[in-house]
Amino acid sequence: MRTNPHIEVRRCRPILGTFVEMQAFGTKADELEDAIEAAFLAIAQVHRLMSFHDPESEVSRMNRDACYKPVRVHPWTWRVLKSAQEFSRNTDGIFDITMAGQLVKWNYLPRYGARFGRGNWRDIVLEAAGRVRFRRPLLVDFGGIAKGFAVDRAVEILKRKRVITGIVNAGGDLRVFGSASQLVHVRHPKQPNRAAGAVRLRERAIATSGIYFARTKNRGRCISPLLNGRTSRAARELISVTVAAENCMTADALTKVVFALREQAAPLLARYSADALLLEQGGGPSWMFDPTCETSRET
Numbered sequence: 001m002r003t004n005p006h007i008e009v010r011r012c013r014p015i016l017g018t019f020v021e022m023q024a025f026g027t028k029a030d031e032l033e034d035a036i037e038a039a040f041l042a043i044a045q046v047h048r049l050m051s052f053h054d055p056e057s058e059v060s061r062m063n064r065d066a067c068y069k070p071v072r073v074h075p076w077t078w079r080v081l082k083s084a085q086e087f088s089r090n091t092d093g094i095f096d097i098t099m100a101g102q103l104v105k106w107n108y109l110p111r112y113g114a115r116f117g118r119g120n121w122r123d124i125v126l127e128a129a130g131r132v133r134f135r136r137p138l139l140v141d142f143g144g145i146a147k148g149f150a151v152d153r154a155v156e157i158l159k160r161k162r163v164i165t166g167i168v169n170a171g172g173d174l175r176v177f178g179s180a181s182q183l184v185h186v187r188h189p190k191q192p193n194r195a196a197g198a199v200r201l202r203e204r205a206i207a208t209s210g211i212y213f214a215r216t217k218n219r220g221r222c223i224s225p226l227l228n229g230r231t232s233r234a235a236r237e238l239i240s241v242t243v244a245a246e247n248c249m250t251a252d253a254l255t256k257v258v259f260a261l262r263e264q265a266a267p268l269l270a271r272y273s274a275d276a277l278l279l280e281q282g283g284g285p286s287w288m289f290d291p292t293c294e295t296s297r298e299t
Contacts, residue, residue, distance in 0.1 A: 009024050009032040009033055022169075024166045031162065046076065155175050184198060186240070244274060
């Protein structure tokens with residue numbers, strides 16, 4: 001059996017609506033293969049639990065039933081709901097997973113017959129024993145947080161399986177752990193062959209949200225799926241936000257907040273020890289960069 005400490009195993013699979021790539025470094029090839037397989041199984045479980053597009057997922061079940069009776073959910077679903085409420089509370093509702101009804105109306109999300117409702121994140125009640133109920137009809141969507149959560153669960157599994165160093169990349173939601181560092185180029189949404197900026201990560205996560213496929217309606221006005229939960233308005237001025245943070249779920253959620261708040265998000269970024277790269281319409285990149293963090297900017 002090989003015991004070379006420099007063994008690397010790399011695998012890529014289509015899941016979460018994107019391609020997920022994993023790199024694992026260790027001393028035994030067979031253990032690395034087993035660890036990557038277990039990490040992909042964890043990501044697949046997150047997808048089964050939290051996909052809005054799957055009528056049988058727990059998210060879909062909550063959207064159908066939770067306004068009528070408590071719905072028991074998996075501990076991972078509970079954790080994401082609890083984290084989403086924390087982000088909503090800390091942003092005074094700018095981050096809000098109950099914006100799904102608006103996204104359905106704009107055809108960004110499929111219609112499954114559930115009523116849209118007029119509530120918000122405060123109408124989600126987390127009861128004992130992993131049960132969830134809604135005070136009124138709601139549609140929740142984990143699209144702004146679940147992919148980052150899935151990456152974090154994959155990293156958790158890889159570490160538990162004694163992977164020394166690794167990288168998990170889910171279509172731009174990326175986390176690096178161990179001794180490896182990774183140079184990440186942020187693509188310009190309107191010119192994908194050109195980098196808008198780059199950061200080098202070590203023991204850090206990064207996520208990007210951009211207006212790549214915004215639809216057009218109402219006299220040519222661009223309608224983005226990135227919504228301010230407090231105003232229900234779509235982002236317009238920025239076209240891309242990249243956030244680096246301690247974990248991928250936090251980075252994923254904060255990209256939506258920075259879209260809404262721009263430079264006013266600086267105190268919140270500091271609270272989470274996070275950095276941000278903002279790309280504006282017709283302009284170059286601007287950095288909200290914390291030199292005390294483990295993110296380093298590349299020129």
